[in-house]
Amino acid sequence: MREFELLQHIYDANPSLSPSVTLPPGDDMGALRLSGHNILVTVDQIADQVHFDLKTTSLERIARKAITRNLSDVAAMAARPVGAVCAAALPRSMSSVDATRLFDAMRQTAQHYACPLFGGDTTLWDNPLLLSVTVLAEPWPGIAPVLRSGAKPGDVVCVTGALGGSLEPIQRDNRQYIHHLDFEPRVELARLLAERVTLHAMIDISDGLGRDLAHIARASHVSASIFANQLPISPAAKQAAARLNVPPWARAISDGEDYELCFTLSSPDAQKLPESILGVPITRIGQIGPAAIHPVLLQVDDKQIDVSDRGWEHST
C-alpha cells in the first residue's frame, strides 16, 4: 500500500462532516469555522530514516524541517501561520542535552516565522525519532485561502523557485546546502502573490511537480500541459542529472520535496506577474485545459509524456 493510495481512500471515505468543517481533508490544510472565524490546520510528521537520517543530519536541521514543512502547507493556502504544537517520539537513547537542542531549534524556527510553538507532548521509546507538528493558521486580511480545486481551463500554470535535486548536497554561500532540509517556506511570497493577482489554485510541491500538479488537475476537474523546456531546474537537479546521466527535467518533475509553490491563474493576471518576488523567480511552465485521461502531460521535444504519477514515494 502506498501513502498516496491510503490518503486517497481516507479522503474518499470522508463521511458527512460537521458544518463547522469548512475545508475537509484533501487540501494542503483543513479548516474549521469557529464563531465566524476561519481556522486552518495542517499536521505533518518527519521520521528518522524516512524523511531524514539522524546519523548524518544535525538536530538543528531536523528541527527546522519539522516546522518549515508545515509552513509550506500554510504558504500553499496563502494563509498566515499563527501557532504550532509538536508531538515528539524520542529514542530512549537520546540524551537530555540533545532533546533540549532539538526543542530549542524547533522553538526558534517557529518563532522566526511568527508561529510560536505553544504546546507539545513527548514520548520516550525504543524506536527512531519521529516529530509530528501541527500548525494553525488564519487567512491574511482580505485574502481567502487558495484551494487545489479552483483551476480553470485557459489558466496559466506557474511555479516559484527552481525544481529538483532536493536530496543533492551542493555548495552555496560557502556552505553545504541540501534543499529538502534547508529550503525557505514561501509564506510571505504567497501573501504577496495573492495580493497582486487572483490565484485560482495552489499547492506546495512536496511529492514532485508531476504528482502535485495532478492533485490540482483532479481536484479542479481539469488537465494540465507543461513544457520541459520551460521548467526552472535547480543547480542541484542539474548536478544530479549529470551524475545519473538522465535528462535534467526528469529530476525537476519528480524529485519531490521542492517546497516551491505551483499555482494557476487567468492569462490576464499572469501578464501582471513580475519575473521574481522577494528574489524568487516566478516561471510559467504550462497551461490548464479541460479534463482529460492524463491529468498532467509534459511536452518534451515533440513527445508528450504522462507525468501525473511522477513523484517521490517514500514507501516504495
Added chain:
Amino acid sequence: MREFELLQHIYDANPSLSPSVTLPPGDDMGALRLSGHNILVTVDQIADQVHFDLKTTSLERIARKAITRNLSDVAAMAARPVGAVCAAALPRSMSSVDATRLFDAMRQTAQHYACPLFGGDTTLWDNPLLLSVTVLAEPWPGIAPVLRSGAKPGDVVCVTGALGGSLEPIQRDNRQYIHHLDFEPRVELARLLAERVTLHAMIDISDGLGRDLAHIARASHVSASIFANQLPISPAAKQAAARLNVPPWARAISDGEDYELCFTLSSPDAQKLPESILGVPITRIGQIGPAAIHPVLLQVDDKQIDVSDRGWEHST
C-alpha cells in the same frame, strides 16, 4: 531522562512567546487568541508497546483511545472540542484493510464526541504504530478555561469516578472492560460541573493522582492533603491490589490513566456539589493548604506519606 523531567525543562525554558499565546505550555491545553476568539489546542500520541499492545488490542480500541485521551485534556479545561487532526505512522506490514479500520474507528469516535476528524498525515515505516492526535477546542459559552494554577488554600479537592486499576481487565456488562482503553472522557461532566460551581483548578488524571495533583499544587503555589480512606477506589484497583497484596489506595494513587478529573473549589461551592453527575460519583478527597515542601501528602491511618511523585512512568 524521564518524560516528566523533559517536559518540565521544555516548559521552564519557554521564552517570551507571542502575545497571541494566551496559555503557554504547562497546562492540559495551550491557547491562542485569534481575532478576539480563544482557540485551545492539545496534542497527544499513543504508541504500540508504550500505550497499548497491537498484538492483543483491537484496532477499534486503539483508535478510540487515540481520540479520547485528547478529549480528556479538553475536559480538564472544561472546554468544548471542535475538531481533530491525526498524524499516523503505520507499520509497513499493516494491511490496507486494517489501516482503513483504524481510520474509520478514529473518525467515528471523533464524530461521536462532536469533534470531527478533518485532516491528517500518513507515513509508512518499518517501526511500530504511532498515532499523534491534535484536538482543537473552544470555551463553552460563559465558561472560562479552568487552569491548573488557580487552587487556593482552603479549597476542597475532589475527583470524579473511581481510581486505579486502569490496566486490569475486569468483567463489566458481560464484556471485558479495560479502563485505559475503554474510559469515557469527562467532557460533558466538566461542562455541567463548571456551570454549577466555580472551579479553581482542574487536571485530568493521566499520570496518577499523586503526580497530577502535585501538578496543580506546584502550578498554584499551594500544597494538598488527601485521605486514603476517602479515595474512591475502582473495582479493578481492588482486584489488582488483592492479587498483588498491596493496599488498594496504593493502586488508586499511582496507577495512572484514570482519565478522571481532579479539581479544587471553595468550601461553600463544594457544599453545592451533588453526589454524582451523569451517574459519575463526585468525591471529596482532601483539601488545599499553603505551599509546602511536600506538594501532596496522603494521610494513611496515622501516617502521612509524600505521594507527589507517585504516578505511572511509561519510560521507567
